[in-house]
Amino acid sequence: MAGILTNCGVRQSVSLVSLLVIGPAELCYKVSEELYKSAAKRKWHIVIHQCEFVTQITRSKLNVGIDFIIFVFDWRISESFSEVEINISLIDDHYILSGAVCLVNCKAVSKVMRLISHKIIQLQERYNIQFLSANILKPQICVQLGNKILNLVEIVLGITSGFPTIGLLV
Numbered sequence: 483m484a485g486i487l488t489n490c491g492v493r494q495s496v497s498l499v500s501l502l503v504i505g506p507a508e509l510c511y512k513v514s515e516e517l518y519k520s521a522a523k524r525k526w527h528i529v530i531h532q533c534e535f536v537t538q539i540t541r542s543k544l545n546v547g548i549d550f551i552i553f554v555f556d557w558r559i560s561e562s563f564s565e566v567e568i569n570i571s572l573i574d575d576h577y578i579l580s581g582a583v584c585l586v587n588c589k590a591v592s593k594v595m596r597l598i599s600h601k602i603i604q605l606q607e608r609y610n611i612q613f614l615s616a617n618i619l620k621p622q623i624c625v626q627l628g629n630k631i632l633n634l635v636e637i638v639l640g641i642t643s644g645f646p647t648i649g650l651l652v
Contacts, residue, residue, distance in 0.1 A: 497529040499635055500547050504533055504569050505554035505562075509588045512618045513554050513627070520628035535565070536572040550582045550635045556589045563601045570609055578609050581638045584631065587615040 501517065503510045510532040521528045531546055533539055539546070551573060555562035566585065570578070577583045585605065606613050612634055616627040636642055 496527055498526045498641065499639065500529045500531070500549045501552060501635070502531045502533070502539075502546075502548045502550070503552045503554060504536060505566075505588075506556065507532070507534060509554040509556065509618070510534070512624065513552065513586060513588065513631075516618075516624045516628035517631060520625065520632050524632065526632070536569045540572065548577075549639055550584075551577055552584055552586055552631060554586045554588050557587045557602070558589055563605070567605065570605070570611075578611065581610075581612070583609070584612040584614060584634055586627065586631070587613070588618045 499521075501514075503514050503517075514530045514532055517528065517530055531539075531548065553566050553569060555566050557563075570583070573583070585602070587602070602613060605611065614627060614630055616623045616630075618624045618627065
């Protein structure tokens, strides 16, 4: 599986969850910042890795254990969709099959978005990935986004029930 990000890396033992945020650096930073704040309120210790492209991790041969992947993008930039799709193709199918992936549009949604929403729908349907949208420039909405992502993580990884869903055969 050379060139594919797998879920077989080493996790820091003190962390509850290890996340990977993939996308433009400024969006990764802002979303990660809010995830840390939301996790602190829940008294969770999380680790967040950031990169613009999956190839940055696979080429460097970093041995990181990732539990959940978040693809962040700006729908107003047309290359964003192709970059997200390329990055999705470079992750292990396990992430997609287990639901441990989500797409996050980080800019405000407007009427114009309807013109490109079919691309988002295609990505969602092809990979069965959760889609969230929030204007990360608004502090209260950004806080809500962090909570929504951690809610997804909590459900997918079975943190609340204590019975993990990852790794189960369906």
